[in-house]
Amino acid sequence: MNRVAVLARVELVLLLRNKTAAALGLAMPLAIGVGFALTRGGGDWAGSITMQLLVVHGLTVYISATTALVARRQDLSLKRLRGGEASEPVILAGVMAPMVVLGLVQGALLPTIAVIADAPMPRDLLALAAGIVGGTVVAAGAALATASFTTTAETAQLTTTPLFAATFGGAMWALSSPTVTPLMLAAPGGATAALVRAGFEGGSAWGPLGAMAVWTVATVAVGRRYFRWDPRA
Amino acid sequence: MNEPVIDVVGLRCRYGGFEAVRGIDFVVQPGELFALLGTNGAGKTTTMEVLEGLRTPSAGSVRVLGLDPAADRARVRPRTGVMLQESGFPGDLTVREAVTLWRGLTSRPSQVDESLAMVDLSHRRDVRVKALSGGERRRLDLALATLGRPDVLFLDEPTTGLDPESRARTWRILRDLLAHGTSIVLTTHYLEEAENLAHRIAIMHEGRIEVSGSLVDVLEREASRICFTRPDGVAFPGLPGVAGRIDPDAFRKGRIEIRTRVLQDDLAVVLRWASDHGIQLGRLRAHHASLADVFHGVSHHAAVAA
Numbered sequence: 143m144n145r146v147a148v149l150a151r152v153e154l155v156l157l158l159r160n161k162t163a164a165a166l167g168l169a170m171p172l173a174i175g176v177g178f179a180l181t182r183g184g185g186d187w188a189g190s191i192t193m194q195l196l197v198v199h200g201l202t203v204y205i206s207a208t209t210a211l212v213a214r215r216q217d218l219s220l221k222r223l224r225g226g227e228a229s230e231p232v233i234l235a236g237v238m239a240p241m242v243v244l245g246l247v248q249g250a251l252l253p254t255i256a257v258i259a260d261a262p263m264p265r266d267l268l269a270l271a272a273g274i275v276g277g278t279v280v281a282a283g284a285a286l287a288t289a290s291f292t293t294t295a296e297t298a299q300l301t302t303t304p305l306f307a308a309t310f311g312g313a314m315w316a317l318s319s320p321t322v323t324p325l326m327l328a329a330p331g332g333a334t335a336a337l338v339r340a341g342f343e344g345g346s347a348w349g350p351l352g353a354m355a356v357w358t359v360a361t362v363a364v365g366r367r368y369f370r371w372d373p374r375a
Numbered sequence: 376m377n378e379p380v381i382d383v384v385g386l387r388c389r390y391g392g393f394e395a396v397r398g399i400d401f402v403v404q405p406g407e408l409f410a411l412l413g414t415n416g417a418g419k420t421t422t423m424e425v426l427e428g429l430r431t432p433s434a435g436s437v438r439v440l441g442l443d444p445a446a447d448r449a450r451v452r453p454r455t456g457v458m459l460q461e462s463g464f465p466g467d468l469t470v471r472e473a474v475t476l477w478r479g480l481t482s483r484p485s486q487v488d489e490s491l492a493m494v495d496l497s498h499r500r501d502v503r504v505k506a507l508s509g510g511e512r513r514r515l516d517l518a519l520a521t522l523g524r525p526d527v528l529f530l531d532e533p534t535t536g537l538d539p540e541s542r543a544r545t546w547r548i549l550r551d552l553l554a555h556g557t558s559i560v561l562t563t564h565y566l567e568e569a570e571n572l573a574h575r576i577a578i579m580h581e582g583r584i585e586v587s588g589s590l591v592d593v594l595e596r597e598a599s600r601i602c603f604t605r606p607d608g609v610a611f612p613g614l615p616g617v618a619g620r621i622d623p624d625a626f627r628k629g630r631i632e633i634r635t636r637v638l639q640d641d642l643a644v645v646l647r648w649a650s651d652h653g654i655q656l657g658r659l660r661a662h663h664a665s666l667a668d669v670f671h672g673v674s675h676h677a678a679v680a681a
Contacts, residue, residue: 218464
């Protein structure tokens with residue numbers, strides 16, 4: 143765990159030194175999230191908060207972590223780290239940790255801002271918290287899987303776009319229906335929307351949590367199978 | 376401590392349809408520097424990666440410190456240092472931050488200042504890694520590979536890209552580590568590096584070890600040489616009657632090249648012949664085989680990429 147913290151600290155320093163990455167992972171999600179809080183989504187607070195979370199999970203966690211993993215592979219530091227004492231899961235966790243922590247912090251902060259801006263208090267805080275945490279975990283798993291098929295930090299913007307965009311589609315699909323079907327939960331973003339709605343309007347959290355668990359296991363399995371440590375291999 | 380620190384038996388490595396390493400065996404004894412030589416593509420780096428635990432062999436067994444470098448990774452890694460042929464760092468970190476990061480990942484690390492001083496990078500400690508020259512990066516690599524005071528050190532072309540002074544410094548560092556009991560496996564394209572440092576040598580060619588043994592044993596394999604420019608008006612049959620073999624190709628190109636196992640005797644024959652015929656031998660050289668001669672003998676057509 144100590145080694146994860148050592149790696150995470152360095153990765154955070156790098157994130158702050160890289161203006162583009164810092165803007166993408168810190169400033170943009172906060173700005174967009176505050177925007178959603180202020181426009182209130184026409185009184186549909188579950189919709190607004192879902193969008194806040196999708197932006198955080200998408201930009202701060204998914205796209206930033208994918209970019210970080212690919213950049214570390216490209217600058218050959220993953221290769222070096224793998225020759226040292228830290229184990230492979232520790233290295234990957236260390237590189238992604240800052241994005242995961244920032245995702246959790248922003249995921250907690252933005253709904254709070256929404257409540258201050260007039261959203262009701264969630265009825266089921268645990269369900270909302272599950273949406274914040276679960277969405278972050280899924281986004282980290284997806285970053286590992288996507289990084290496996292991304293060769294450069296520049297192309298990461300391209301390879302992450304389909305899933306990032308799909309989460310908004312899946313969430314809107316789930317939010318538009320009075321009852322959430324298993325297919326909606328399985329769609330990207332659908333489970334996050336269902337948990338936010340459960341948080342504000344009530345409903346079971348187990349279905350969406352199950353869907354998130356499946357997403358996590360599947361993306362990590364893809365990463366385990368296809369992740370490369372050497373840009374040339 | 377008679378147990379070898381590295382024991383390789385029947386090692387084979389296959390990438391898809393290509394077999395990069397085709398059944399090699401060797402041992403490395405404690406405190407010794409073992410040099411793995413060969414042309415590009417001979418299988419040196421693949422072999423190193425297996426020893427480092429970064430690649431699983433397709434056949435054969437590898438023990439490092441009596442353990443499997445891949446399966447017993449957690450027990451082997453704290454005792455080994457690795458300098459890959461190519462590895463990097465995030466360019467936006469400073470040299471000091473890079474070493475500090477590596478310290479945080481290492482069980483028994485040296486001090487940052489101490490290791491930077493060792494490789495003469497103290498004055499560059501606050502420079503970003505991306506601003507370092509190739510040679511400086513290589514020295515940083517060495518500082519990191521040795522940071523954990525390893526029992527076994529793997530160095531894949533440690534002095535490639537270094538200027539002569541930095542290379543000499545690296546050699547001093549390696550001799551010092553050897554004196555303190557570290558065992559080293561090194562690959563290099565610089566044959567004089569192996570001649571200077573290695574206790575034992577293996578020359579790989581197309582995935583196999585063609586020659587191996589102590590430096591003396593390896594040099595013994597190749598005949599000694601006597602060379603001089605072809606004197607005017609001398610026909611091939613008129614050359615001195617040496618015990619060794621005179622190269623007819625070289626003769627046609629205007630040189631006399633004699634390969635012999637009895638250097639002193641044949642040299643005496645040549646000198647007497649020259650004296651009897653009143654010939655001055657131009658560019659006369661007589662020498663034992665160098666490692667370069669052995670190397671070219673193994674991979675006749677392949678050039679040393681250096």
